[in-house]
Amino acid sequence: MSAPTQVEPSSWTARLRARTLESMPSDQALPDRQPAYVASWIYVFGVATLAALLVVVATGCWLALAGPAWWHVSSLGHFVNSLHLWSVELFFFAMIVHLWGKFWMAAWRGNRALTWISGVVSFLVSIGAAFTGYVSQTNFDSQWITFEAKDGINSTGVGAFWNVVDLGQMMLWHVTLLPIAVGVIAVLHVVLVRVRGVVPPIGVDTDGNVDATVVGR
Amino acid sequence: MSATATAAPKKVRRPDPAAGKWRGPTRPYDLVKEFVAALAIIAVLTTLLAVLFSSPDEKQITMQSWAKANPSDFVATAVTELAGTSESAGYGPPYNSASDGQKLGPLTLQKWGGVRIPVDPANDFVVNPLTATSTTDPAVAAALKAWTGASADQQTKWAGDYADAIGKAPDGDPTKVATGDYGPVPALATGLLALATTGGLDAQLVGTTSGFYATDYSKPILFLGDSGQLDSLATDQHLQGGQWGMMNETGNYPGQAWLWLFSFWYQIPPFTTDGSAWADNADVIITALMALLSLVLILLPFIPGLRSIPVKIPIYRLIWRSYYRRYASRQGASE
């Protein structure tokens, strides 16, 4: 039975359950149908970004198993590092094509501003996560990047607290804090897409009616 | 404004036609299958790229490798540290108070951070490492005694004069400088060179911050950064700021193309105009500018003009062309 039951007003559990089920009924969390306009290859770049993120995390975990020096001394380690690097390139590739698509669809329409905002924020946080990865390489590249980046960050006063040349601090941010942040924001973003639904085409209302003047027909 | 009979008009503003649950035509769509397919494709692509191209791993440079590869540059740099004329010596917060650092208009942001990573180049890079290891070298011990016993002005004069002399020597070779009164500075510099060549300086620079365990590489990075060595290696790899280096990776690997706009500002006037306030404070101004532009991107849905670009330039007609074609007869919607 999915009829709303009597909710005990003093029960936080019952109220949270009711609110959750109200905003996302069980058949909306994983629907097997989509609006008819979800029929373009541009729509695959969101899920491609998520898939790439999973590969980034998995290969990162594999690198973490043996620690930061492993990839310099082991050819398997070097290969896993290569997997991690290329999955990051694919991640940003897919995310930015996804961003271009969402911009040209004006996907923030219909109360979807928070979906857009969470997407852009996840992009910016991902750049931070990538940066902390680059400075954790323990090779010439990380020496140079930290040497340059410290000037930018020191100039804002933040460098006194966030020391890019401190390998321990940067690596912990890279392996714990920033992946958690990216993950939480990504989950929020996907939940918002499910709750609000994929944005209808420009010139189309939620009954599916088409405004001929907008679509140029 | 259309007056539909379905909903009681409860707002003065036009209702957003894109808001609310979709009640129009639908089609079967397997989200889980799509995700699994995406995961498989990305995993295969990643593996292919890793097998084809691998990843770069340019070996780290050490004080030891620097001292061996370029002893003249090492000595010259050590002398500027003693003279207080190196970039590190004059950096300002978070390392020292030699300057206020960069300003964003009237805001001295760099200074507000405070000196929380104290670095005193003359002592941290030269005097202290030598003191810790001078017991076996009487010449270095005597030079240290002469240095620490002299006044700050005398120290600056010795080191400054020696730095100038090295600059004028053929090939910047310290062994070919003109004779002059440089006090204990030449002995200190050659003593440090000897220490660096053994690998002892690398340990001294990191260990003195926190003892046994150390993860803060501020001192060696600052010392290395003052040299010509790090600089020329970076120039070779097109990693300098003025070479769009922020976007680049070593060799022919793709780098961080998403940093194109951050990198761009460093290439144009007034940020490239040497000596101007814009150039002197380029880092903080450009960082603030990028923060502002990021905010614009975040708040795009609320910015009139910008948010209408996708409607004015109708790429959407390509994206949704099959829906428009198939359902053109479903008239009645209004924007």
Place this chain on the structure above:
Amino acid sequence: MVLEHLSTAAGAIDLNGTGHYIAWGVIQISWANAVVVALMLIAFGLALVLPFPGHGDDAPGSDK
């Protein structure tokens, strides 16, 4: 082990060594980055124009 054969320090195509750059006025971009950006634009363009398979069962309002 297959993995041991896969894990060489340089890949089948060695991207280490002197980098190549495109210089045009103030713009300088590595060939590698230029290729990546070009591929992104191509992917975007193709995604817009390539037909998407299937016309499914377009049942109006049948997503309840």
